Amino acid sequence: MTGLRNVYVLGAGGIGTLVSSHLTKNFSLKFILRSQEKINLLQKSGNNIQIKQLFNGDKLLNYKVSGSYRADNIPDDLIDFLIVSVKTFDTLKSLQPLMAKIGQSTKILLIQNGMGVVEELYNHLWPEIEKRPTIYQGVISHGVYQDQAEVNTFNYNHAGLGDMKICKIPKSIQSAKPYKLVEDQTDGVVDDSIIKALVDSEALKCEYYCYKDLTVFQIEKLMVNSCINPVTAILNCVNGELAGIQPNRELFQQIIDEGVDVMVEAYPIVLESKHFSKIDKARLLDFVIEIGTITNKKNSSSMRQDVLNLRPIEIDYINGYIAKLGDLNSRDAKYNKAIAMLVKSRLQIDLNRSTGDPLSFPSKVPN
16 A cells, blocks of 8 residues: 555545545545444445446446544554544544544544634644644535435445545634634645545546635635525425526525625635635626536535434534624624524424424415
8 A cells, every 4th residue: 555554534424435435546544433333334345335426327336445443442553644524513522532643743634514613623622833733624516425225334426526625724823813814835735645646536626725725615615505505405405406496596696795705804815816706706606506506416415414314414614604704703694694593493393393292283384
């Protein structure tokens, strides 16, 4: 095997599994799983993972990982490289049991929806700048989900062929004003063999950027997630069902208008990026509709899947994050705030129904 001595994947869901599949040929990959039951399920399959390419005639691709462990029995003394693809709200608590295995030389790649996680990790796990590990941020637009019949497997549907963008996150934070990161001196040159392997993977369509440019793409992805994820969850539909409906277009425009204003004020470094025009509001609306409802038309968003399976949702790092930054900077984000409240209500209603809530639901809506 080439590359680093050990590579671990924390969060072997759809995105984590998809990215991992493109490293199995050249690296010894190990999954960190929450329970022995999950480990047993993977071992039962011979440590095999499967990706079905829905955009390519349902072609099945099979890969093999080197092994799987719980966080409390990782065999290596130090983790060299860690791919993190757990839900945003789980990141902090998922990393805490691994802190004894993470050192300054450890490199971490975050591949998640939403924004705000890096600030949390720096503030709570590594308040001292000089002790922080190297963190990379990944932004991915590939559509991946799991059929409900495959819940106890590591088999996933690759529903939409997108791309992936990566950058190294600065280790310093501007403490004078929260949520504003200060860019390190970087020229965007790939400096790690795992990152290089991802960039070299033709199927992932992965590119490496400097921080200010990647932040533009993070905001672009945040706008897609802010529109598609909660609305598909609230309406209980796949992405493509949102296409061609004028009220959806109008709602998306309001979400985007608020979101861009809030994020540019919170992350002014994007004004220096040559890609700044990508977060033009009119362009973003067309982009959201194209990538969200056409390219990934067969995809069932991760938030919809979470609501269907009665799991916690990432809304506080998506629309909720926009609303939070809006409040901090005295900017109105009423549409994003309303969407965040609605999707939380959608989940709570479904949770109440699943627990046998005594309310009786009429078969017909009263006149």
